[in-house]
Amino acid sequence: MQKCLLFLILSYLLSGTYQPIYGQNFLNLSEDLVSDSWHNAGRWFKKPTELKKPALLGLGAIAIISGTMVWDEQIQPQIAQGNPAQLSSFSQISEPFGNPLKMGILALGSYYTAAYLKNGKIKGASSAALQSMLTAGVAAMTIKLLVHRVRPEEQLIFDPYQFKGASFSGENLSFPSGHSATAFAFAASVSSYYENDWRIAVPLYLIAGLTAYQRVYDFKHWPSDVVAGALLGTWIGTKIGAWQRERNSSLSLGVVSNQWGGSSLNFSFKLD
Numbered sequence: 176m177q178k179c180l181l182f183l184i185l186s187y188l189l190s191g192t193y194q195p196i197y198g199q200n201f202l203n204l205s206e207d208l209v210s211d212s213w214h215n216a217g218r219w220f221k222k223p224t225e226l227k228k229p230a231l232l233g234l235g236a237i238a239i240i241s242g243t244m245v246w247d248e249q250i251q252p253q254i255a256q257g258n259p260a261q262l263s264s265f266s267q268i269s270e271p272f273g274n275p276l277k278m279g280i281l282a283l284g285s286y287y288t289a290a291y292l293k294n295g296k297i298k299g300a301s302s303a304a305l306q307s308m309l310t311a312g313v314a315a316m317t318i319k320l321l322v323h324r325v326r327p328e329e330q331l332i333f334d335p336y337q338f339k340g341a342s343f344s345g346e347n348l349s350f351p352s353g354h355s356a357t358a359f360a361f362a363a364s365v366s367s368y369y370e371n372d373w374r375i376a377v378p379l380y381l382i383a384g385l386t387a388y389q390r391v392y393d394f395k396h397w398p399s400d401v402v403a404g405a406l407l408g409t410w411i412g413t414k415i416g417a418w419q420r421e422r423n424s425s426l427s428l429g430v431v432s433n434q435w436g437g438s439s440l441n442f443s444f445k446l447d
Contacts, residue, residue, distance in 0.1 A: 204287055204290040204291065207290070207298070207302070208286060208290075208302050208305070211302050211306070211419060211422055212302070212305075212306050214418075214422065215306055215415055215418045215419065215422075216306075216310075218418055232410065236403075236406045236410075239402060239406065240399050240402055240403045240406070241399075243398050243399040243402045244335065244397070244399035246398070247335035247397045247398055247399050248333065248334075248335050250391075250398045251327060251333075251335070251391065251397055251398060254388070254391045254392055254398070255327070255391065255392055255393075255394055268382060268385070269358075269382055269385035269386040269388075269389045270354075270386065270389055272358050272361070272382050272383065272385075272386050273352075273353075273354030273355060273357050273358040273383070273386035273387075273390070274354065274357070275308060275312055275353065275354075275357045278304075278308060278357055278358075278361055279305070279308060279309075282301050282304045282305045282308065282361075283301075283305065285297060285300075285301040285304075286298060286301035286302055286305060289301055295423060296423075299368060299419050299420065299422075299423040300364075300365050300368045300369065300416075300419075302419055303364040303365065303367070303368045303412075303415050303416045303418075303419035303420075304360075304361050304364045304365055304412075306364070306415050306419070307360040307361065307363065307364035307408070307411055307412040307415045307416065308357050308360045308361055308364075310360070310411050310415065311356040311357060311359075311360035311407060311408045311411045311412065312353065312356065312357060314356070314407060314411065315351050315352075315353045315356040315404060315407060315408075316348075316353070318350065318351055318403075318407075319348040319349075319350065319351070319353070320341060320342065320343060320348075321341045322338055322340075322341075322350050323338060323339035323340055323341070323342060323344060323346075323347040323348065324337065324338050324339075324347060324348075324349040324350035324397075324400070325337035325338075325339065325347045325349060326347065326348070326349040326394070326395060326396065327349075327394040327395070327396070327397060328393075328394040328395060329346070329347060329349075335397050335399075338350075349395075349396055349397060349400050350396075350397070350399070350400045350403060351400050351401075351403035351404040351407055352387065352390050352395075352396045352400040352401040352403070352404035352405075353404065354386055354387075354390050354395075354396075354401075354404070355383070355386060355387040355390060355396075355400070355401040355402075355403075355404030355405045355408060356404035356405070356407050356408040357408065358382070358383035358386040358387065358405075358408065359380075359383045359387075359404065359405045359406075359407075359408030359409045359412060360407075360408035360409070360411055360412040361379070361383070361408075361412065362376070362379035362380050362382070362383040362408075362409075362412065363408060363409045363410075363411070363412025363413045363416060364411075364412035364413070364415050364416035364419075365379060365412075365416065366379055366380070366412075366413075366416065367412060367413045367414075367415075367416025367417050367420070368416040368417075368419055368420050370420070383405070383408075384405075387401035387402075387404070387405055388401075
């Protein structure tokens, strides 16, 4: 997770270098990404009326996570000791799907390619995915450092209720699952951007679910860890995906010169 955050931050900074891409440069291609990220980040704070529901959603999430945590000790062995032969072939897809560094590279590559080709739809979706994964990553890491829950693989005594408390230690970072947060942030942001088209949402959420399942199966996380990561990533991705779609569907009103030398009122609607 730390590598992911460092990579994304450096990518934002290095995107301003003047390295040409067939006559264009990273600075020009990055303008919208930086602008969109700044604008959407501000919406978490500048429009509290949009965030009235999170209090109730938060209580519901806590209830779901707490309910799962009660059964962690029973659910974990059932998953970890199982033999998901049908799912094992998907592990090579599901694990990278939740890897922040790999998904960051994929989203950045998609963004710059779409920006160069002037494909606004894919560019917007890639921007939403980048913003969502970065936000979910920061949120997940903050909670990890505050909680320091011991991973199943780090234990000699199988006990899901080992919490070490706040510190900057790089160990015992089980809660919440960063892979699950990343996978569901990506799935939710892209799905929300495309207005939850089932042809896009269903496969993305299925792969995200397999990612969460794989983390429990590999003894990396408790079931409640992946539930928490999934809820966190889904909420963040859904909000940012919708915000990004709004920015790509904008009204503009202005005064322009007409062919007779006078001025006229210009109205345009942009829908990528």
